[in-house]
Amino acid sequence: MANRPVHFIxxxxxSYSMQGDKIAQLNYAIREAIPEMRSVxxxxxxxQLLLRTVTFSTTARWHHQTPVPVDDFTWQDVxxxxxxxxxxxxxxxxxxxxxxxxPQRALKPVLALVSDGxxxxxxxxxxxxxxxxxxxxxxxxxxxxxxxxxxxGVLQEFLGNPELQPLDANNPKQLAAAxxxxxxxxxxxxxQPVAGPAxxxxxxxxxxxxxPDDDDDDVW
Numbered sequence: 001m002a003n004r005p006v007h008f009i010x011x012x013x014x015s016y017s018m019q020g021d022k023i024a025q026l027n028y029a030i031r032e033a034i035p036e037m038r039s040v041x042x043x044x045x046x047x048q049l050l051l052r053t054v055t056f057s058t059t060a061r062w063h064h065q066t067p068v069p070v071d072d073f074t075w076q077d078v079x080x081x082x083x084x085x086x087x088x089x090x091x092x093x094x095x096x097x098x099x100x101x102x103p104q105r106a107l108k109p110v111l112a113l114v115s116d117g118x119x120x121x122x123x124x125x126x127x128x129x130x131x132x133x134x135x136x137x138x139x140x141x142x143x144x145x146x147x148x149x150x151x152x153g154v155l156q157e158f159l160g161n162p163e164l165q166p167l168d169a170n171n172p173k174q175l176a177a178a179x180x181x182x183x184x185x186x187x188x189x190x191x192q193p194v195a196g197p198a199x200x201x202x203x204x205x206x207x208x209x210x211x212p213d214d215d216d217d218d219v220w
Contacts, residue, residue, distance in 0.1 A: 015081075025176070
């Protein structure tokens, strides 16, 4: 069977509130999760896992713009800078969820949003742009809230499913577990064939993980 692409897109908050230990631990967690993503991809040979990254701060930009096969992917650390323009990041991603450039034969994309704060631009317009695309509606969505200041309401709306909740990462141990889960369980869910045009994000076939207890001395 020919490989069908699974496009995995990280949307990473790089605002100033992420500086210090948060951004360092996030870079470490994603870098360490790449081998596990490769393992999941090898267990699903009919799917070709392709990775890329959008960062958002005072502006949104592609950190890895060209989709890279997971076997060839090397994480490049992100740096903090400025505000939290999530809406601009969602607009960027929405352009990639059209057909074309998204191939008709693709499997469900994965959109993994990580943030520790409150958007500083029109995030609702960005989310509307995502939801207006066929692949945006079909996408497997994951949201990770870093620390107590993250706007969980925004992350909940991004998920688009009242039965799903953002993952709370209140310390490095929880962040590592959340990134690991987003990198593996979401890819497994996305590797299943798309049922049909009526399928929406509300039917995502995965269950939230049980993260480690919040007993870490280093709490955000």
